[in-house]
Amino acid sequence: MSDEKIGIISCSGEECLGGTITRLATRKVMEEMRANVAVTLCLPLFLAGGEEERSFAKVFPTISVDGCDKLCAKRGTEKHSGKINGSLDVSKIIGTENALNTKVVMNKHLKSEHFQMVDKVAKEIVKMMDSLDPNANGPKKSGCCCCGGKC
Amino acid sequence: MNFMSEKTKVVPCSGIGKVYGLMAREAVLTAVHELCPGKAETVCLGYIVTGDREAKEKIEGFDCVTVDGCPKMCAAKNVKIAGGVIKEEIKVMDTVKEIKSKNYGSATKLEADGEKVVAAIAAKIAGNIA
Numbered sequence: 001m002s003d004e005k006i007g008i009i010s011c012s013g014e015e016c017l018g019g020t021i022t023r024l025a026t027r028k029v030m031e032e033m034r035a036n037v038a039v040t041l042c043l044p045l046f047l048a049g050g051e052e053e054r055s056f057a058k059v060f061p062t063i064s065v066d067g068c069d070k071l072c073a074k075r076g077t078e079k080h081s082g083k084i085n086g087s088l089d090v091s092k093i094i095g096t097e098n099a100l101n102t103k104v105v106m107n108k109h110l111k112s113e114h115f116q117m118v119d120k121v122a123k124e125i126v127k128m129m130d131s132l133d134p135n136a137n138g139p140k141k142s143g144c145c146c147c148g149g150k151c
Numbered sequence: 152m153n154f155m156s157e158k159t160k161v162v163p164c165s166g167i168g169k170v171y172g173l174m175a176r177e178a179v180l181t182a183v184h185e186l187c188p189g190k191a192e193t194v195c196l197g198y199i200v201t202g203d204r205e206a207k208e209k210i211e212g213f214d215c216v217t218v219d220g221c222p223k224m225c226a227a228k229n230v231k232i233a234g235g236v237i238k239e240e241i242k243v244m245d246t247v248k249e250i251k252s253k254n255y256g257s258a259t260k261l262e263a264d265g266e267k268v269v270a271a272i273a274a275k276i277a278g279n280i281a
Contacts, residue, residue, distance in 0.1 A: 014162070027258060
């Protein structure tokens with residue numbers, strides 16, 4: 001597998017479980033499954049940050065991970081940063097009813113069934129990462145976290 | 152006619168890179184779900200970022216409390232762009248300075264001291280909600 005960086009932008013939505021799952025699955029990929037490959041950026045930084053943040057999707061081949069079919073991460077990234085290379089709608093993986101659950105959203109309320117959903121989504125992210133051409137966006141900068149290639 | 156809820160909107164940054172983003176997120180959810188149910192609600196910051204009219208309508212002209220985990224102040228800036236009336240901009244770092252610890256946890260999981268910060272911020276949020 002190439003060691004070129006691949007960007008993952010999760011919606012991290014606060015209103016329902018799907019958003020929590022996107023955030024945790026993205027973290028799992030970054031920390032455990034593709035620690036030296038996956039990089040991320042906070043979605044709202046596209047508006048709150050500067051040109052460096054907005055160039056993220058131009059610099060890294062990027063996958064969006066959304067918790068529901070509003071696809072905010074996909075649309076927000078494409079609107080403010082650039083065309084993405086792949087997108088996942090978590091509601092299609094864990095089911096719409098689970099994704100739109102507004103009762104269980106906090107980390108401290110998650111049970112083993114929810115962590116299984118995280119694992120399932122993380123596997124789908126990795127599958128999509130592995131199917132991408134890491135050089136799709138041209139030569140890449142290195143990066144490790146939410147720095148957009150700064151560190 | 153606007154049928155949107157009159158509840159105070161509480162919006163965290165939910166930053167994904169560091170523990171402070173998780174503390175912001177968990178504090179807001181604690182306030183909204185446990186301390187002020189019926190008086191406050193959250194709105195997905197990612198939805199606000201899309202600039203959709205429907206997302207803007209959830210925020211524009213409403214009282215809002217934002218909670219940010221880093222100096223970029225993503226929640227506050229994006230809520231302002233959407234036309235929210237910010238009653239309070241809460242910075243996680245202010246509470247972190249009050250509850251000093253070497254281990255708050257990570258961006259994935261909070262440790263006990265991280266939970267203490269969350270509880271303190273949630274109380275601050277609740278104090279801003281009528």
